[in-house]
Amino acid sequence: MGVSLSVWLYSRSADSPPSSPSAFCSRAVPASSRLMVILNSSPVSPGDSRSHWSSENRSPHLPLSACKHEVTRSPVERSSDGVRAEKGVKSGLHVWEVVWSPDHRGSHAVVGISRQNCPLQASGYKVLVGGDSQSWGWELKTNQLWHDGQSLKLYPGKRRCCTETIEDYGSLTSPHILTDTKGAKTPLPIPERVLLVLDADAGTLGFVVDSSFLGVAFKDLPRGVELFPAVSSVRGGATIRLRYLNGATRDPPALMALCGLSIRQVLGQQRQNQTDKLPLPPFLQRYLVSSE
Missing domain, CATH: 2.60.120.920 (SPRY domain)
Structure with a gap:
């Protein structure tokens, strides 16, 4: 699951619009x-x-x-x-x-x-x-x-x-x-x-x-x-x-907090509302939303 999630995230990171300097x-x-x-x-x-x-x-x-x-x-x-x-x-x-x-x-x-x-x-x-x-x-x-x-x-x-x-x-x-x-x-x-x-x-x-x-x-x-x-x-x-x-x-x-932080960073600000599309169990999807 960890490998597939990493591939899923980074394959979509290029879709995020660049942030203003x-x-x-x-x-x-x-x-x-x-x-x-x-x-x-x-x-x-x-x-x-x-x-x-x-x-x-x-x-x-x-x-x-x-x-x-x-x-x-x-x-x-x-x-x-x-x-x-x-x-x-x-x-x-x-x-x-x-x-x-x-x-x-x-x-x-x-x-x-x-x-x-x-x-x-x-x-x-x-x-x-x-x-x-x-x-x-x-x-x-x-x-x-x-x-x-x-x-x-x-x-x-x-x-x-x-x-x-x-x-x-x-x-x-x-x-x-x-x-x-x-x-x-x-x-x-x-x-x-x-x-x-x-x-x-x-x-x-x-x-x-x-x-x-x-x-x-x-x-x-x-x-x-x-x-x-x-x-x-x-x-x-x-x-x-x-x-x-x-x-x-x-x-x-906590390790869970650090993992959630890493996932949200890769998602970027523009896609914070798309956690339901992650290849994760519903519980973890809800955790990412509640931690934002």
Whole structure:
């Protein structure tokens, strides 16, 4: 059965239309099997408490929506304002989605993680998430990484070969591909949808943009302490949504999950609804559908 399925899949892979290239594809790095399984699994319910912004740990200039998934910055001047998630994690590999329109970011638009005591309001315009030793942030307009009040480096780094991309559960808004042939230090326009990838066991934070895992942005994060997704903004009217997608323990993924991932990757996004045509028992066909 395994041989016949492999032949069936690869004999049809040429029928899939080529996907559009992304500006981030050349900066993608291979993702771990744990991360690949998470991103190719159905997201948890939107009602999960890990999708909530905190009603207490936020700037007073960031009122919270009734569902707690969204904050909107008030039109105040000379203020930097932040918010962190209601619930953090101490272990495991976890992925959150942050949706933030590029048209409503302005300067000092930062997404990252923090410990419990990260400052969430300050006078003037500055980076809050990453502005102290308790937080780590990615400034979306300049692509700079921030920690302990210091700008560390650009993220993502230099162009790489496009070795692996991730087909996750939804589509992303693709940015315009840059015309800078040198690819040196020109900031990449970051689309509205960014995924935070926090490995609390390994002590690393990375990001997924346009279905491409851009690698580790921060390492040597504190372990065994609660870490929270966090954002900070200075733009009046900026609306920022949070959603927890999924997570995993430090154990290796199940073999069945890895096999399902491989099958869906070969099928491609265009043929995800054709699992009933696979030469598989109905039970396995239903498993592939339920895992999308």
